[in-house]
Amino acid sequence: MVKKGALLLYGFLIIIPMLMVILTSMKTLQQTFDNPLGIPASGLQFSNYIDIFIEQTMVGYFANSVIVTLCSVFFALLFASMIAFGISRIHGWVGGVLFAVFSLGMIVPAQVIMVPLYSLVLQLELTDSLFGLIIVNVAVTMPIAIFILTGFMKTLPKELFEASMIDGAGNWKIFTKMVVPMSLPSMSATAIFLFVINWNDLLYPLLFITDNAYKTLPLALLDFQGQYATNYPMLFTGVIISSLPMVLVYIFLQRYFVAGMMAGAVKG
CATH class of the missing domain: 1.10.3720.10 (MetI-like)
Incomplete structure (x- = not known):
């Protein structure tokens, strides 16, 4: 039971930062400062992935x-x-x-x-x-x-x-x-x-x-x-x-x- 709890905690320590990186990459800079941990009301966007290659x-x-x-x-x-x-x-x-x-x-x-x-x-x-x-x-x-x-x-x-x-x-x-x-x-x-x-x-x-x-x-x-x-x-x-x-x-x-x-x- 202790091992499962330790593995679960380790999984959260890995997954949570990854999710934060993915969510932040789908926001604008203003949305990141306004709501750094949540999903903006206008929803997530993929424009950053397009702009990073074009611009x-x-x-x-x-x-x-x-x-x-x-x-x-x-x-x-x-x-x-x-x-x-x-x-x-x-x-x-x-x-x-x-x-x-x-x-x-x-x-x-x-x-x-x-x-x-x-x-x-x-x-x-x-x-x-x-x-x-x-x-x-x-x-x-x-x-x-x-x-x-x-x-x-x-x-x-x-x-x-x-x-x-x-x-x-x-x-x-x-x-x-x-x-x-x-x-x-x-x-x-x-x-x-x-x-x-x-x-x-x-x-x-x-x-x-x-x-x-x-x-x-x-x-x-x-x-x-x-x-x-x-x-x-x-x-x-x-x-x-x-x-x-x-x-x-x-x-x-x-x-x-x-x-x-x-x-x-x-x-x-």
């Missing part, structure tokens, strides 16, 4: 976020999977040292590397560039992907690799024909994790992007927050729109995510 040019920001996120996830998974396979194939202390070196990337806080990273990107003339932002995202998220994928690939049966090498298969063929197919559940779970990180990232776009043409969605949402006033209806509308891709990705890849987690739990 606020959110289509371009949305497209920038899609390009940066998909490219960052793809290349981070590509490089991390190859590195993880190499580490899992190296026996002894050398493999452990390599794994520790790449894992150190997760320990260093982003705030510590802000200044040197900005200096490097500036010298490479990659500021105000989606390409530069993708490179930074790949470099920052690769340690996480390597950490997850290495743990899974170490559990793969080595007998299969040895049998394939006896048949004449090289490391690249073993990786593409055996390791990648067997690691798809773990790679899908990692992809969802990286997608959420890159899609919600605000720090690096804030550091490297000043041109409106290259703004991502989280950075564009800051335009609704001024020094003395905040347009909460438009801000919450943008929050809902930016959350939809993550929800859809999880819905469509849920079975792969669960399979990846279960595979790691059973084999680890």
